[in-house]
Amino acid sequence: MTTIDDTAFAAPPARSRPNWASGTNLILMAIGAVLIVFCIVPFGLVIAISFGQKIEGAAWEWAFTFENYQRFFVGAEWPDTVTFLYLQRLGYALWYAVIASVLAVATALPFTYLMTRLSRAAQARWLVFLLASLSLSEVFIVMGWDILLSNRSGLPALFKATGLTDWLKDVGWFDVLREWGLANPRNVKFKPSQFATILTMSYLVWPYAVILLYPALSRLDTSLIEAARTMGARPFTVARTVILPSVRLPVIGSTFLLFVFLLGTYVAITVFANPAQHTTAVSIYESVRGASLNAPFGATQAVILLITAAVFLGLGQALNRASGGAR
């Protein structure tokens, strides 16, 4: 944030065209003011609220206490009992976001590469289709998958109708599925499960992954690939030694972007994940909403989630720089 303010106030000194320069200055100052009002002030409020005090059975009041932060790490009843409930939720938030973003980028990469080999018109059609699918909200997508995975209208119905369920029961694999929580005594069930959660989350960001990878892959110099091929490299070797290294940065960048985006997933988690595997985002809403009216604890969790995201982004950048430097 400070960088923006610095630019706002330390705009290039007016030289040949003072009027124009002061105009830019004004615009930058206006943008800075908007940022302060709509970004820094609310953010400051969240931090301030996170030190507030909950009143049992009522709302909360302004205070300066570290209780909420302590609760996040060891629970409200500490030191009588310790719980890592909220750390566990943060762990699940990270786990889901990492797996789903990696999965999305890993599957979008070959797709996007093949897409860039198509004709201009075909590429345009694909891109328009993908952009259009972005207009679907998370709620719609989750609802769609919910139907697709439902007992009577989705995949389990297909399992039953095709006799796959009976076959699974005959060969004994059905009991394994039951142990994994993917079946009840009557049929297979895919929700709630981590499988359904991660599937939906990757699906949610998949179009973004394609759109983020598209510019880099479409600018890929085909003569490099052709050269490697003529020198006898197999397609897999080409992909590993030529294509991947040349799009390394965009791949890592988009994975991180999607990771941060997925950290806050709410609807998919509440619908598809067991409460045992709920994330910090769900926990924040649970705290803030009327049933508990504990905005301070919600704010605390939000601040910690934000710090975690920042740490991961920093780590990613450091990692990236280190591997780039070694080259």
Next chain:
Amino acid sequence: MSTLTRRSLLKSATGIAGLGLGASVIGTPLIAQTRSLKIGSYGGYFEDSFKTHIYPAFTEATGIAVESVTQPNSSDWLITMQQATAAGSVPADISLYARDTMIKASRIGGLIAPLDLTKMPATSNLDEYFVFQGAEGPLGVGAMSWFTSMVINPDEVEPPASWAEFWDTDKFEASLGIAQRFNAQFLDITAATFFDGEETFKTKEGILAIIDKVAELKPNVALWWSAESQMEQAMKNGDVIGGQYYLDVSNLMAADGFPIKPIFPKEGNPQDYGSWCLSSLSEKGDEAAEFMNFTSDPAIQALMSRMIGTAPLVDKSKTDLTDDEFAFVSGTPAIKPAYEAYLDNETFIQENWNKMLAGGA
């Protein structure tokens, strides 16, 4: 639809006047002439039923026009009203609060205005329990009540005689839909089934024992639902074959031919109720009193039972409801939730409940 047109109308009105100020000056004398009241209720089918059946009857009886305000639910509306009260202008004169939210509002203080019961003689029809007494006096008049019921899929299982049968893994492995919120009354059900009901909530050890008992049910729960629609879909799709759900909605679904049957087991079902509460900033105290008096009338209570599917707050003998009509919305015995305990030990119960949900198995 009506809100859309009202919005666009307001927009164009301000546009023509050029200034919002001009529009409000023109508007004021008109409002002063007719008596009106803004009443909140939970959006969707519920609010629509009020708009079609109850408010018109009230306007006809008293000449007071009603503007319906949509509440998302009880507890989240409290946040809205709390912020609106702090800002000095509230969106509704009367809000509909469940008992726990109402107690919470009274503990927060300054949100609800005390009521003058002498202006609403019909409230004497209600059981005392349904007129909530806060420190400042009566704060809420019961509006209607609803049951959370045991439900099963009659095509798949025999009706259980007791809630305890839900703990039988041979019968219900990975097959139940239970509410995920700690205060959605499943603790009350467990306490009534295996413990001493509300009494057990009085100590922390008692609460932990109830939560431990719920933990034993986990292998049988396929869905911990947080939104009503999740449970509705799960019952319709056969993702679950039993659980807890709202009695009125279950009956409506059964009437539409879906495989769901609400049951009153021997321990009974939890009964919750909504109250009309007057905002502390409202200047419509007299109109509000007339409205609360109106809905306390046994005839109106019966009308709500028939049209909205809520349980009456007056004795069945005072109404003209038939046995069938009454069974559709109500039943015995009723489990009374341990509201005070939920509020006194809010963080404790919530955290231990979530710990239980997050634990292994």
